Amino acid sequence: MRSGCSEYLLKPMGREQLLNAVARVGGRRKERLQPFKAQLLAFMGAKGGCGVTSVVTQLGAMLANSFSKKTLIVDLHPDFGDAALYLGLTKYRYHFFELMENNDRLDAELLQSFIAHHSSGLDLIPAPEGNDAPRRILPGAVAQTFEFLRMRYDFILVDMAPGLSDENLEMIRHCDQLHVVTVSEVSALRNVVRHLEYLTRKEIPRERFRVVLNRHQKRSLISDGEIEKTIGQKIFWKVPNQYAHVVKAINGGDPVAQLSSSDVTKNLRELASSLGAKP
Template identity: 30%
Template sequence: MSEKISTIILSAQQRLKELLSLYLSEAEGFELLEDYSDFSDIYNTISSLSKCALIVDLENPSAKYYDFIRKVTEDFSNCRVVAVYENPTVDSIVKIMRAGAKEVLSSPVIKGEFFDVLARIKEQLNDDYRKSNRCRMVTVFSNKGGIGKTSIASNLALELARTTKENVALIDLNFQLGDITTFMDLKPSFNISYMLKNLDKLNKDFMLNTLEKYKDTSLYVLADPPYFKQAEDISPKQVARLFEILKETFSYIVVDTDNTFDGKTITALDNSDMVFLVTIVNLPALRNCQRCLDLFEKLGYDNEKVQIVINRYMENDEIKADDVEKLLNKEIYWKIPNNYFSLMAAINKGVPVSEMNASSNVAQSYRELAIHLADTIHRQKLIKKFVSNSVDNLKNILRG
């Protein structure tokens, strides 16, 4: 059974809310989540939903309502706004759709027209969900310790959550010496060992309630086991099943592994859309990096899947980025600048670097990396599709 589309009603008219609630009770694939008289709390509610329909009553429209519709549609590609307007004119329809509403219904709302609107929304959201919300999993790996992969994983995951405003899971797969919770100053109630013992119970709600949410963001953290013995009974098969369930819940997964090629690490690498192979610019690290590339080739990973990320890069290093590319026979995907003081201050405080020094070059680099990774070109295509659909809907309304 497919997930129902959560529906929110925003209206000060009790009779309209009761009527729409009645209609929704008969609509297949939709469920009324909440009704509000004002929009003060709606934004936070929408941020936690995977698919959402928002019905806005524009009985006495004000600029604040149009601004709110615009913000919701800009920030949440998984939400469709339906405006209810008494005797809408061409000008009012244009204004509403420019704000971002997907559909306009004339008041009083006719049941048949309402169901037609819901059918279109259901098709659009389910289609977009399949196409654009496919989870992307990134594993941050290095076979050499002390290179900074945990810092990269934690900072990247947070910036992905902030940039995309979608649910992001950060998984600590270093079962012996995981540091994610230390880097983010978290004391989670549950860890990956608990999740793997409860695989039969796992669903979206369980995931979102069990993983540790980082402050007021859409980042969820799954910690490593606190005791070594808890890690001994974890099998690669269990880890693979966990990733399957995580992919049904989150738009992005970022995994921090240990430095060994054991079965659990290989499982993470196999299940990843992209592997960030982290190195620094010195000969021992680059030699280890080349060994990893050779092994990844034997594992059958294509050239696009494995990407080189240089950490602590300095433009005045004796070994230049061009030298690294020649040595590894591979282009560098990203260079994270060296900023010792900002990074150490953040690590010692247990916060991401953007919360310690948001204007630093390293914080900016993580933001830009997240944007690059979020596949902005694809998102621009979805926006164009949204605009095109809005124009088509306007034409249908004008035709009557």
């Protein structure tokens, strides 16, 4: 099994045992040939504390519950990711980095052992709970793993840690859009500019970048126009500032129910529609 084989049979073997093994292998090959690919949307904070996990979990639950889209969240934080906590999910055994370590034998059955299911219909592959797990991530593992996942969902939302780690850079190269989530603070806006300039130097197309302004207030000390002038492009989306409602949703672990009548929910429903989701 460590050598990468996906089936082994013990002698003496019966005819039915052999046929079942062949059917399983054939089923895996058939799965790889499915033509549909999910939208792969990455979300990264300009700095810590911009509310990326909150936006991703609420949007994911909205896509799954209100739009009936098969939606997966991948928590790509190398340690201490909070997506599972925000969704109130505690029953899971494995994390995404372990999935990448095993991508050479990845099939539908193995994938299911990594997924935590939320009551909204949303699926999650969580991040590691600690920072002491050894990892053997080979070059290309991020792209290979997501290529497999894209055949099975309508939307995949990736909750990325701030910064430009090797995993983040590979993710950015292969996603459909990178949403840089910021707030109306000088330090965060400076980091948006730094990120966009660096990624442009890495020859990642500028049109792939989308800036999401979280906790937006109409009477902010820094106007929307000043923000757009600073970052050198239009703000793609503005999420209203309803901090108390969002904290309540996090504490309750149910973004859809806790925010059902809030402006945040209405806003994210419009965002889901802008991404191509239809009820």
